[in-house]
Amino acid sequence: MDKVMYFLEKYLLPIAEKLGQSKYLNVLRDSFMLSFPLTIFGSIFIVIANLPFLNLLMSNDKLAILKGALAPAAESSMLMMTVFVVMGIGYYLTSSYNIEGIFGSAIGVSAFFLVTPLQNGGISLDRLGAKGMFVGMLVGFASAEIYRRAVQKGWTIKMPDSVPPAVAKSFSALVPGFVTLAVFLIVRIIFSLTPFENIHDFIFVVIQTPMVKLGGGLIATIIAIILIQLLWFFGLHGQTIVNSVLDPVWNTLSLQNLEAYQAGKELPNIITKQFIETYTVGLGGTGMTIAVVFALLFVVKSRQLKELGKLAGPSAIFNVNEPITFGLPIVMNPLVFVPWLLAPIVVVIFTYIMMAVGLAPIPTGVIVPWTVPVFFSGVLATNSVMGGVLQIINCFIVFIIWLPFLKVLDRKALELEAKPQEEDLDLEL
Known part of the structure; x- marks a missing residue:
């Protein structure tokens, strides 16, 4: 893990900073x-x-x-x-x-x-x-x-x-x-x-x-998502850097879908700007952390983490996740590196397969503001309720992937919260 971090810090971050x-x-x-x-x-x-x-x-x-x-x-x-x-x-x-x-x-x-x-x-x-x-x-x-x-x-x-x-x-x-x-x-x-x-x-x-x-291929999309997640992990705005390079491609794919949709033809592209925003960034912010907020509110026992969930909840509804990114924290936190990187990759692959086999609708190319809440943004992007249902399923997938790691964080937080009480008892004795 340390060697990976060293490699990323030495080679990836300088390139990302120059691009930014x-x-x-x-x-x-x-x-x-x-x-x-x-x-x-x-x-x-x-x-x-x-x-x-x-x-x-x-x-x-x-x-x-x-x-x-x-x-x-x-x-x-x-x-x-x-x-x-x-x-x-x-x-x-x-x-x-x-x-x-x-x-x-x-x-x-x-x-x-x-x-x-x-x-x-x-x-x-x-x-x-x-x-x-x-x-x-x-x-x-x-x-x-x-x-x-x-x-x-x-x-x-x-x-x-x-x-x-x-x-x-x-x-x-x-x-x-x-x-x-x-x-x-x-x-x-x-x-x-x-x-x-x-x-x-x-x-x-x-x-x-x-x-x-x-x-517009799945492999290129996965690489883009990995880069976004890695850059955010090191405190850099991954979307701004990666999107500035790939937006011309993703927007072109969206326009092709929109033109086909207007003409009543079959939609040609699964990967579009809306696919990226509605099924990654659009799920409670980068990393799809609205599922993490849900876990903090209803699963963990630590008072500190529950308070963080209450603080992050309102903004997560509108796909703003900085309270989680810097409050959990996610930035430079090796304990959450695996779910932070893994969950979006799994969801992108799952979403792509669901759309490719016809079990979920493909985004029509209609622009949806990124602050539209989950489910509603999926409905608007695909003109189908199933687009929103797919987002809910994706959130559940993220929740399952994050849950074991959040339990570890919860246990550590509970230990820290219990220490002051133990010290107070020692002083009284």
């Missing part, structure tokens, strides 16, 4: 969060349009009219997520260099549309969603870097002080913006001369499809 401090990964994380309120808007109306009992309340014709009326909510938000991510990358990355972020954002979106092919005089919606995600990220980062370098080299038009600030800033962005967009116009022309015809299809075939297949 990476400007590009932090920008990518913030960019996905930019789209969060918009995707929640679309998710709510998708859930409303697909409530399982609607077909009992209205005819098929009226149901089709309702779905048609609510469809633009998703089309203008969730199915255009790539556009919002590009906007965020352009804004946050440009701003990180102390350059006007709004111009970096606008130029990034323009560059993305510039390399996006037209179909029947318009842009296909899938290019703005799952299929265009990796192109959007690459274009967002590249355009922001080209733009900021042009600005920093002084390729700007400086206006007299008497000119209004808004006008002066626009002229200042003119040359850098022109240079940036010219680069992407050249990129579009070059790819039009290849068999792929455009950069979207090139990235989709050569980069995105292999990465999504790899990231």
Whole structure:
């Protein structure tokens, strides 16, 4: 155990700390969060349009009219997520260099549309969603870097002080913006001369499809969960670090499911962003510790642990588990290392199998806020009560795995609580 800890501290933690401090990964994380309120808007109306009992309340014709009326909510938000991510990358990355972020954002979106092919005089919606995600990220980062370098080299038009600030800033962005967009116009022309015809299809075939297949597999997911748990064990925010790397893959998988769900097709992916959040993080926080809170409240005998359970209970309902992580504690506590690492792995494998064989529904791609309580989040993510039932079963699995270790902690806590009483009796004698 000591050798394992030494290896992790020496080799894993430095890499994790560097990833956590990476400007590009932090920008990518913030960019996905930019789209969060918009995707929640679309998710709510998708859930409303697909409530399982609607077909009992209205005819098929009226149901089709309702779905048609609510469809633009998703089309203008969730199915255009790539556009919002590009906007965020352009804004946050440009701003990180102390350059006007709004111009970096606008130029990034323009560059993305510039390399996006037209179909029947318009842009296909899938290019703005799952299929265009990796192109959007690459274009967002590249355009922001080209733009900021042009600005920093002084390729700007400086206006007299008497000119209004808004006008002066626009002229200042003119040359850098022109240079940036010219680069992407050249990129579009070059790819039009290849068999792929455009950069979207090139990235989709050569980069995105292999990465999504790899990231959507069970083995890759288990590795990601292990890394999240290990980083948290050492006091680092595992989700922030790991998600910043894998969110592009998981969100792309979610969008593919959502597009299929909207079209009434079979859902293609088990592993999605909702699978990760609803069946790992969503079960009372990282490590699925809502089951641990339940055990502290109703199983252990130690006064200290029971009080911790009472303190952690309200936040655990909304999937916040810092009271357990730092109060039990889990961080740097070898007594709980095994259940902390093992329980999420077992639950992920069990959940994957249940969905693969059809005993549990696959997440539809609808965005569910991570603070939605257990059972309800599973229902919303899958549009099925069985999604919530699966979460309850998962909590029971975590409870069983943790129980022997919690009993050890309970016994040690009881021994410590009994010591002061023994010392008091000795003094009285």
